[in-house]
Amino acid sequence: xxxxxxxxxxxxxxxxxxxxxxxxxxxxxxxxxxxxxxxxxxxxxxxxxxxxxxxxxxxxxxxxxxxxxxxxxxxxxxxxxxxxxxxxxxxxxxxxxxxxxxxxxxxxxxxxxxxxxxxxxxxxxxxxxxxxxxxxxxxxxxxxxxxxxxxxxxxxxxxxxxxxxxxxxxxxxxxxxxxxxxxxxxxxxxxxxxxxxxxxxxxxxxxxxxxxxxxxxxxxxxxxxxxxxxxxxxxxxxxxxxxxxxxxxxxxxxxxxxxxxxxxxxxxxxxxxxxxxxxxxxxxxxxxxxxxxxxxxxxxxxxxxxxxxxxxxxxxxxxxxxxxxxxxxxxxxxxxxxxxxxxxxxxxxxxxxxxxxxxxxxxxxxxxxxxxxxxxxxxxxxxxxxxxxxxxxxxxxxxxxxxxxxxxxxxxxxxxxxxxxxxxxxxxxxxxxxxxxxxxxxxxxxxxxxxxxxxxxxxxxxxxxxxxxxxxxxxxxxxxxxxxxxxxx
Numbered sequence: 001x002x003x004x005x006x007x008x009x010x011x012x013x014x015x016x017x018x019x020x021x022x023x024x025x026x027x028x029x030x031x032x033x034x035x036x037x038x039x040x041x042x043x044x045x046x047x048x049x050x051x052x053x054x055x056x057x058x059x060x061x062x063x064x065x066x067x068x069x070x071x072x073x074x075x076x077x078x079x080x081x082x083x084x085x086x087x088x089x090x091x092x093x094x095x096x097x098x099x100x101x102x103x104x105x106x107x108x109x110x111x112x113x114x115x116x117x118x119x120x121x122x123x124x125x126x127x128x129x130x131x132x133x134x135x136x137x138x139x140x141x142x143x144x145x146x147x148x149x150x151x152x153x154x155x156x157x158x159x160x161x162x163x164x165x166x167x168x169x170x171x172x173x174x175x176x177x178x179x180x181x182x183x184x185x186x187x188x189x190x191x192x193x194x195x196x197x198x199x200x201x202x203x204x205x206x207x208x209x210x211x212x213x214x215x216x217x218x219x220x221x222x223x224x225x226x227x228x229x230x231x232x233x234x235x236x237x238x239x240x241x242x243x244x245x246x247x248x249x250x251x252x253x254x255x256x257x258x259x260x261x262x263x264x265x266x267x268x269x270x271x272x273x274x275x276x277x278x279x280x281x282x283x284x285x286x287x288x289x290x291x292x293x294x295x296x297x298x299x300x301x302x303x304x305x306x307x308x309x310x311x312x313x314x315x316x317x318x319x320x321x322x323x324x325x326x327x328x329x330x331x332x333x334x335x336x337x338x339x340x341x342x343x344x345x346x347x348x349x350x351x352x353x354x355x356x357x358x359x360x361x362x363x364x365x366x367x368x369x370x371x372x373x374x375x376x377x378x379x380x381x382x383x384x385x386x387x388x389x390x391x392x393x394x395x396x397x398x399x400x401x402x403x404x405x406x407x408x409x410x411x412x413x414x415x416x417x418x419x420x421x422x423x424x425x426x427x428x429x430x431x432x433x434x435x436x437x438x439x440x441x442x443x444x445x446x447x448x449x450x451x452x453x454x455x456x457x458x459x460x461x462x463x464x465x466x467x468x469x470x471x472x473x474x475x476x477x478x479x480x481x482x483x484x485x486x487x488x489x
């Protein structure tokens with residue numbers, strides 16, 4: 001929900017799920033709405049829950065798991081998923097407590113996708129579905145449906161239409177058209193002003209925010225600070241960044257307050273430095289876990305760390321190691337994002353004072369799969385600037401920082417962090433869970449393979465001819481309640 005709270009899917013569920021704690025684990029019982037069906041008329045049943053569990057319960061192929069999974073948190077604690085009452089009652093038995101059980105079970109249609117073999121299921125879901133081909137059988141379990149005939153890859157346009165088998169209320173509009181227009185200020189502003197698009201959520205830039213706000217009252221806009229945050233990931237497989245002292249030196253050489261003030265702070269004075277990887281500034285569990293030395297730039301301290309592991313500053317101002325060579329690093333980020341480009345430009349100038357030579361790389365493949373050599377998943381980067389889009393479930397961070405985690409792109413390996421994350425995943429007391437997360441974050445500041453920058457602002461603008469639009473700065477996104485959008489009467 002927009003306030004970071006968790007809401008029940010009252011269309012799919014007939015009642016609030018029941019949680020029963022057992023001696024060593026827990027049992028959750030779901031009652032599915034008897035009217036709930038997929039868009040082809042097939043009932044949504046316990047088979048769909050069971051299929052999703054089997055897909056995500058393990059990343060170990062030797063155990064029937066799927067090696068390409070980014071994370072198995074929660075599903076790996078489930079012992080069984082059973083159906084009764086013709087599949088409308090689902091009983092999920094956990095071998096250990098899992099406090100974030102409400103985040104589980106985004107359903108897939110088992111009757112279309114389950115091939116009855118774990119290896120085959122892993123292969124097909126890993127391959128995914130090319131956008132041009134659409135979704136198998138145009139299947140949908142929600143208010144909207146994406147049909148293959150409504151996908152235009154060349155124009156980068158897809159159109160959602162109401163699901164004729166939808167069993168809930170809405171949608172109130174005849175369709176939703178997604179069109180890629182990029183984040184270029186002039187393009188976005190012109191499209192909004194002309195009415196070519198009625199809702200946008202571009203990367204906020206100073207000029208863009210100001211020009212959109214100038215379109216009031218015909219256009220409504222809002223800046224919200226949500227659960228995503230910008231950060232640097234440093235690849236610990238790199239010959240330089242494998243040394244903790246080099247990572248720590250980069251942290252000392254950065255001036256994060258200046259980065260924030262010169263970027264997001266330029267259009268919203270609520271922006272502030274983020275000093276936590278598990279919680280953002282406006283969450284009640286947030287604690288400033290950063291050592292004081294990383295709150296201000298310390299060039300002398302950075303140089304001292306580098307010199308301590310054998311680097312010397314040359315006449316060109318670049319630090320050089322006798323075996324590993326110049327401290328020249330490529331900093332990757334997404335394309336078509338001026339704010340991130342500005343961040344890299346500022347950061348590069350800051351750390352250059354300590355002997356770092358940074359090259360900016362706008363990587364079109366940064367979020368591609370492991371077969372793309374420069375992607376995050378392939379760990380083909382050196383330093384990467386991007387955002388984690390989080391959720392209210394703190395256990396979702398486990399795969400980001402545990403040893404071997406599917407999203408641990410920096411390659412963090414710390415036994416103490418692993419132990420704390422293991423406890424975090426099964427801790428049912430919220431206060432204790434927050435303490436475990438903040439303790440783990442304190443250790444991650446020592447590792448310094450990742451450096452948080454700021455809680456990311458979301459900028460949403462929409463035509464004032466529409467109502468029911470409520471910006472949502474969580475990972476649910478601005479269309480979380482799109483079935484409630486309507487024209488102002």
